[in-house]
Amino acid sequence: MKWTIAGPTMSCGHDDEHQTLPHPVTAKARNYRGGETPVHSHLRAQLIYAGSGVMRVETEAGSWVVPPVRGVWIPANTAHRVIMLGPVEMRTLYIRPDAAPDLPDSCCLLDVSPLLRALILALLDEPLAYERAGRGGQIAALALAELRFLRIPALHLPMPGEPRLHRLCEELVANPDSRETLETLAEQQATSSRTLARQFQRETGMSFRQWRQQARLVEALGHLANGVPVALVAEKLGYRSASAFTAMFRRTLGMEPRRYFSAETAATSAA
Structure with missing residues (x-):
C-alpha cells in the first residue's frame, strides 16, 4: 500500500557525500x-x-516521538518524514547497509546510550572523509559495535497496512480527543465490533484500547515537550481529568508527566 501521508516522496542522498563516501559510518549535524x-x-x-x-x-509503518536520549533507527530506502516539535539539534549517523547487516530491518525506537552519544559527537569533530585507519575510523567502528547493544523501548505507534483501517487510524491520530467507541467505529465501517477488534489485533499487534492509548500517549509527548501544562494536555486528548491522564502516563512510562522530560534532560546533561 502506498504511504498516505501528504507531500512529495523524494530520494535524498544520491549526490550527498554522507551517502556516497565509502566510509561505513558518517555523521551529520x-x-x-x-x-x-x-x-x-x-x-x-x-x-x-x-x-x-x-x-x-513518521513512516508508513508507524510513528515515534523522539526525546533526547532516544533515537529512531531507519533502514536504507525507507520513506519517512521528521516533524520538529520545537527547536531541535538533530544528529544523524548514516550507516552503509552492508556494514550493519545484523541491525533491525524495520524502523524502531532505540535508547541511545551515553557512550553512543559521545561517539556521535566525537565523529562530528572528525572530517567527513575521516581517515579510516585513524581516530575517525576507530570511533566509527566503536559506534557500530555499540549500536548492536542498544535497548529497544516499547513506545511505538504501529500503523495498519489494511487501507480502510489505516484511514481510520489516521483519523484517530488527527483527533486524539475522539470519544468514538469500537462499536460506533465498526458501524461506520459497516462491520461488526468483533471483526474490527480482530483486525486491530492482527494489523497492529494491539487491542483497539491499547492502540488508542498509545496514540494519545505519542501525541501527549509532543505537547509536554513544548511545555504545555499537564491539565491542558489531558483536555486535548479527551481525558476527563488530569489525574486520569497522569495515572495512564505513570502506568505506561513509569513516572509522572511533569518528571518525564526533566528526567530525560538530566540524563542528557549528565552524559
Whole structure:
C-alpha cells in the first residue's frame, strides 16, 4: 500500500557525500527551529537522534516521538518524514547497509546510550572523509559495535497496512480527543465490533484500547515537550481529568508527566 501521508516522496542522498563516501559510518549535524522535512528516503540506514529538542518520526509503518536520549533507527530506502516539535539539534549517523547487516530491518525506537552519544559527537569533530585507519575510523567502528547493544523501548505507534483501517487510524491520530467507541467505529465501517477488534489485533499487534492509548500517549509527548501544562494536555486528548491522564502516563512510562522530560534532560546533561 502506498504511504498516505501528504507531500512529495523524494530520494535524498544520491549526490550527498554522507551517502556516497565509502566510509561505513558518517555523521551529520543540523539544527532546526521547527518545521518538518518532506517525505524522503536515504541510500543508507540512519540513526536519527536529537541532542536537544523533540521530534516525531513518521513512516508508513508507524510513528515515534523522539526525546533526547532516544533515537529512531531507519533502514536504507525507507520513506519517512521528521516533524520538529520545537527547536531541535538533530544528529544523524548514516550507516552503509552492508556494514550493519545484523541491525533491525524495520524502523524502531532505540535508547541511545551515553557512550553512543559521545561517539556521535566525537565523529562530528572528525572530517567527513575521516581517515579510516585513524581516530575517525576507530570511533566509527566503536559506534557500530555499540549500536548492536542498544535497548529497544516499547513506545511505538504501529500503523495498519489494511487501507480502510489505516484511514481510520489516521483519523484517530488527527483527533486524539475522539470519544468514538469500537462499536460506533465498526458501524461506520459497516462491520461488526468483533471483526474490527480482530483486525486491530492482527494489523497492529494491539487491542483497539491499547492502540488508542498509545496514540494519545505519542501525541501527549509532543505537547509536554513544548511545555504545555499537564491539565491542558489531558483536555486535548479527551481525558476527563488530569489525574486520569497522569495515572495512564505513570502506568505506561513509569513516572509522572511533569518528571518525564526533566528526567530525560538530566540524563542528557549528565552524559
